[in-house]
Every structure is written in structure tokens, then in C-alpha cells.
Amino acid sequence: MTLRLGLGIFGMQSVPQRPDHHVKLYRDVLEDAEIAESLGFDSIWLSEHHFWFDGYCPADVAVAGAILGRTARLGVGTAVMLLPMHSVQKVADDAVTIGRLGEGRLSLGVALGYRDAEFDGFGVRRKDRGKLMDVALPRLADACAAAIPPVPLYVGVATAVAAQRAGRLGLPLFADSTMNPLELVEMLAAYNAAAGAAGVGAPRHHALQRDVFVTDDRERDWAMLLPELRYMRRQYGGWSLPQEDGEGIPAYLERLDADIEVKLKNLIIGDEASVAERLREFEALGFDLIVCRSQFGNLPRESLHRTFAGLGRVREAVSQ
Amino acid sequence: MRLGLGPIDLHDATRDSLISLASQAASSSFDAVWVAESRADGAGGGLAAAALLAQVVPIRVGAVVDLGLYHPLHLAEDIAVADLTSQGRVEVILRMATAAQRDLLEEHLEVLALALSGAHIKWTGKHLRVPAGIEANQPTPSRLALNPRPAQPVVPIWIESTEAWMEEPARRLGFGVAARWGPDARVPEPTGRWPGLLLCPTDVEAESLLGAAGDRAGYFVVAAPNPHEAAAVGRRLAGPLRMPEFPDWINADTFT
Numbered sequence: 001m002t003l004r005l006g007l008g009i010f011g012m013q014s015v016p017q018r019p020d021h022h023v024k025l026y027r028d029v030l031e032d033a034e035i036a037e038s039l040g041f042d043s044i045w046l047s048e049h050h051f052w053f054d055g056y057c058p059a060d061v062a063v064a065g066a067i068l069g070r071t072a073r074l075g076v077g078t079a080v081m082l083l084p085m086h087s088v089q090k091v092a093d094d095a096v097t098i099g100r101l102g103e104g105r106l107s108l109g110v111a112l113g114y115r116d117a118e119f120d121g122f123g124v125r126r127k128d129r130g131k132l133m134d135v136a137l138p139r140l141a142d143a144c145a146a147a148i149p150p151v152p153l154y155v156g157v158a159t160a161v162a163a164q165r166a167g168r169l170g171l172p173l174f175a176d177s178t179m180n181p182l183e184l185v186e187m188l189a190a191y192n193a194a195a196g197a198a199g200v201g202a203p204r205h206h207a208l209q210r211d212v213f214v215t216d217d218r219e220r221d222w223a224m225l226l227p228e229l230r231y232m233r234r235q236y237g238g239w240s241l242p243q244e245d246g247e248g249i250p251a252y253l254e255r256l257d258a259d260i261e262v263k264l265k266n267l268i269i270g271d272e273a274s275v276a277e278r279l280r281e282f283e284a285l286g287f288d289l290i291v292c293r294s295q296f297g298n299l300p301r302e303s304l305h306r307t308f309a310g311l312g313r314v315r316e317a318v319s320q
Numbered sequence: 321m322r323l324g325l326g327p328i329d330l331h332d333a334t335r336d337s338l339i340s341l342a343s344q345a346a347s348s349s350f351d352a353v354w355v356a357e358s359r360a361d362g363a364g365g366g367l368a369a370a371a372l373l374a375q376v377v378p379i380r381v382g383a384v385v386d387l388g389l390y391h392p393l394h395l396a397e398d399i400a401v402a403d404l405t406s407q408g409r410v411e412v413i414l415r416m417a418t419a420a421q422r423d424l425l426e427e428h429l430e431v432l433a434l435a436l437s438g439a440h441i442k443w444t445g446k447h448l449r450v451p452a453g454i455e456a457n458q459p460t461p462s463r464l465a466l467n468p469r470p471a472q473p474v475v476p477i478w479i480e481s482t483e484a485w486m487e488e489p490a491r492r493l494g495f496g497v498a499a500r501w502g503p504d505a506r507v508p509e510p511t512g513r514w515p516g517l518l519l520c521p522t523d524v525e526a527e528s529l530l531g532a533a534g535d536r537a538g539y540f541v542v543a544a545p546n547p548h549e550a551a552a553v554g555r556r557l558a559g560p561l562r563m564p565e566f567p568d569w570i571n572a573d574t575f576t
């Protein structure tokens with residue numbers, strides 16, 4: 001097994017701490033894809049959310065098309081598309097066609113989604129997402145497998161239940177960045193048990209998302225990263241834990257920040273050698289693709305490109 | 321007058337065939353290159369394919385997309401993002417799904433137009449309710465909006481009119497009207513500043529196109545099966561469409 005590194009996940013958000021026009025943010029992600037290709041990364045990964053004030057990217061495959069036009073070798077993936085909100089036929093038709101035009105460089109990661117407002121925008125009951133996924137995932141898997149060239153399909157997971165669904169279908173996992181190594185081991189055990197019970201020959205290698213920042217000056221970069229990380233975690237946390245009626249902003253932020261320290265413990269930050277060592281630990285668990293998120297909001301371009309370059313050297317080290 | 325190449329059928333297109341045709345379009349003075357999805361045949365991704373081409377050629381990129389087969393907010397999002405990645409060069413033709421009912425298609429047009437307008441949407445119709453306000457979803461917004469918005473203030477969108485009723489919602493909602501070339505084809509009436517659009521076969525002549533336009537502007541999207549034919553179409557049509565009384569000697573000389 002060779003460990004591959006991808007860059008991501010990119011949401012092209014105009015974040016409050018560093019707003020930008022989306023014309024620039026989409027120009028930037030195309031530039032970042034070129035840099036990723038020049039540094040030898042396996043792939044670049046795009047994230048999807050809908051109806052959010054910072055303009056979080058809602059249409060990953062359209063961006064993927066642009067990146068496939070701009071680059072010649074780099075893989076492009078969705079991490080993750082929120083499948084129950086989509087017409088599965090649309091997703092399949094898009095993936096088969098763009099996979100062909102990308103000459104096999106497109107991958108799909110799909111997951112349930114969790115934000116009620118997004119489901120409501122598309123007229124879907126959030127509570128139905130599991131049932132919808134049970135119907136959509138096998139159809140999409142069949143379409144992706146039959147495509148010429150095939151479109152690799154990953155199932156985004158943050159829980160054992162979601163991993164069991166993927167296991168029953170023998171589809172590889174795309175594990176969420178919030179899971180720690182112990183949770184990953186338990187999740188893989190649940191996955192393998194479900195695959196075994198279903199009599200499915202499940203893949204042994206999976207993808208994993210990690211928040212990773214390569215730096216030669218941890219103190220300097222931590223001060224820069226903290227507002228970005230805090231915004232990111234509050235945003236994702238807030239989607240799961242909406243503000244309650246009558247709850248003041250200080251109390252709400254305190255509630256959101258309650259588990260931030262735990263979530264940030266999964267962040268891998270350090271010099272190239274230490275980051276490489278940490279990533280190899282995940283390879284040992286069964287992950288052959290690690291998508292490294294260094295863009296947590298809208299970091300200064302120079303800082304972002306410095307960590308990309310460092311991560312490029314990590315890639316060389318771990319792929320040997 | 322404007323001249324586009326295509327639409328290139330995405331059903332069997334390869335990256336090489338798409339890029340070679342698009343590159344020839346740019347080299348042959350076309351204003352735009354168009355692709356066409358056909359979801360009835362399993363070919364989707366029209367806007368993603370247009371976004372791909374926008375990274376390869378400097379001209380405008382168009383996508384013929386099917387309407388009525390999936391939620392119009394997803395279509396609005398695809399349009400916005402393709403327009404952003406192309407830095408504001410996207411154009412769209414909406415083709416109505418033949419299996420869909422008229423009232424459903426009209427609702428999809430309404431919601432698409434609302435979303436692309438930047439409005440904070442609250443829509444209640446027979447087929448669509450946006451936001452849905454499903455009690456089990458909590459909290460639900462009272463309104464929502466398309467975000468990010470397209471790069472262009474108004475993305476040029478035409479409706480391919482295959483039935484008489486389609487022109488009324490097109491004009492009311494600010495979409496242009498497109499039609500297919502035929503023996504007595506006329507360029508559809510303009511909508512605001514969008515000229516009528518005609519989808520034309522490869523062998524169409526400039527004189528016929530000018531006759532179809534009459535005193536109006538026209539946008540002619542002309543098919544070509546390969547780069548050689550695309551070059552021939554561009555050479556035959558670009559000059560005469562852009563300036564009246566085109567001198568015949570210009571195309572008679574090879575300048576070699």
C-alpha cells in the first residue's frame with residue numbers, strides 16, 4: 001500500500017474574519033489546484049453546503065469540471081456531496097459524464113448531511129435521510145461502477161452506523177476529520193463486521209480527512225490559525241446545535257465552544273517530520289488516502305501556499 | 321449578430337474531442353462554444369462541462385441543460401458556480417423535460433428566476449414549496465437565498481421553445497427564447513436585451529441566417545461535427561454576420 005495525500009477540503013467561503021468576493025475565491029481554488037498538481041498531490045477535494053451566509057460551495061461537480069479543465073493529472077473529489085438532498089439520477093448522470101471528460105480523475109464522496117435548513121430548502125425531511133441514503137447509495141454505486149472509466153465512490157462517515165451502511169455495500173469509507181484514532185478503529189471494526197455479515201468483499205483501504213498544518217514556526221502560525229479554526233468549528237458545530245429560543249449569544253458561543261478543544265486535538269500541526277509520522281499512524285490503520293485540510297476558512301494566500309509546500313515535502317516522504 | 325459553435329453532444333464526447341472543437345471555435349472567431357447534456361440518455365453535467373471548457377478557451381461557454389428533472393435550486397447553484405469558475409462567461413439554454421407537466425415546468429422556471437435574481441425566496445406552489453417548512457426539520461428558515469451568486473449580474477438564459485406556451489413565461493421572467501432551424505425559421509423576438517437564439521445545422525448559409533433575423537439581432541448556434549467543419553463554419557459565417565455587405569473577395573482569397 002502506498003499512502004497518497006490529497007489537498008482539501010475547499011469550500012470557497014467568504015468568511016467573516018477575512019471576506020473575499022466569490023469571483024476571487026473560485027479563481028484562488030483553481031490556482032490552488034495547479035499548485036497541488038505541481039507538488040505531486042494525488043488529488044484535491046471539494047466540500048458542499050447550501051444556503052449559508054458565507055457562500056459555502058453548493059455545487060462541487062461544477063467546480064470539479066473547472067479543475068479538470070485547468071489540470072492534466074490531478075484527481076478531483078467531492079468531500080462530501082450530501083446525497084439525500086440530491087436527485088440520485090442527476091448525481092449519477094453528472095458523475096458519469098464528468099468522469100469521462102476527466103478521463104478517470106473524478107471521485108465522489110457522499111454522505112448524509114445534517115443541517116435541517118438545507119434539507120428544508122430542498123423539501124426533504126431530515127429524518128428521512130437514512131432511508132433516502134439506503135435507496136440512493138446502491139443506485140449510485142451501480143452507476144459509478146458501470147461508468148467508463150469507473151468513478152471511485154466513497155461513503156463519508158462520522159459514526160459506526162454510517163460505516164455499517166457502507167460495509168453492507170462494500171464501498172470504501174471517507175472518514176470525517178473529527179474522529180480520533182480510537183473511534184476510527186471502532187468504526188472500521190463495525191464496517192468490517194457489517195461487510196462480513198452481508199457476504200461482501202469489502203475494500204481494505206479507505207480515505208480519511210485530517211486537519212493538517214505544516215509549519216516551521218508553530219507559535220506564529222497558531223496565532224493566525226486560531227480564529228479560522230474557531231470559526232470553522234463554530235460553524236459546523238452550530239449546524240448541529242442551533243441557537244435555542246431565548247439563548248443569548250455569549251451563552252450560545254460558550255455551548256458551541258464546549259467541545260472545541262476536543263475537536264482541535266485532532267489537528268495535526270508541526271514540522272514536516274512530525275506531520276509525516278502522525279500521518280503514517282493512520283496508514284497503519286488502513287487508510288491509503290489522507291485528504292489534508294489546511295484551508296480552514298480563507299487563510300492568507302502566502303501562508304496557505306507555505307503550508308502546501310511543506311505538505312508537498314511530507315507527501316514525498318510518506319509515499320516512499 | 322452573435323455566433324456560437326455547438327451544442328456539442330456530451331453523450332459520447334471525450335475530453336480530446338471537446339477541447340479540440342472548443343479550441344477551434346476560439347480560433348475561428350465564434351463568440352461562444354456550447355455543450356448539451358441529454359439526461360434522457362444518461363448524459364448530465366452540462367454546466368460542469370462548460371466550466372471545464374472555460375478553463376481551456378477564452379470565449380464564452382454555454383450549456384444546454386434539462387429543466388424539470390431535479391430541484392431548480394440545484395440548477396441555480398450549478399449555474400452560479402459554473403459562472404464563478406469561468407469568471408462570468410456562462411450562458412444557458414433550458415430544455416424542458418418532455419415527460420414533465422407544464423405547471424411543474426413553469427414552477428421550476430419561476431423558482432430558478434427568483435433564485436438567480438438574488439431575492440430572498442419564499443415560494444409556495446402546487447409542486448414546490450421553498451423553503452418547505454417541514455415541521456420535522458427544526459429550525460427551518462422562513463426564506464432562503466442562492467449563495468454564492470453568479471459572477472454576472474444577469475446570466476444569459478434562453479428557453480428552447482418547443483411549444484407555444486413556453487414563450488410567455490420566458491418573456492415574463494426575463495429569459496430569452498431559442499428555437500430550432502427549419503425551412504421557414506425566424507429568429508425569435510428578443511426579450512429585453514437578449515436576442516432570439518436559433519440552433520442551426522452545419523450547412524446553414526449566412527444569407528439564410530440574415531433573412532431569418534430580418535431587422536433584428538440574432539444569436540446563431542451552429543453545429544459542427546469536427547474542428548475542420550468548425551473552421552469552415554466560422555470562415556463562412558463570422559464576417560457576414562458581423563458587418564452588412566460583406567465583401568466576397570475576403571473569403572475568396574486564402575492569403576497564402
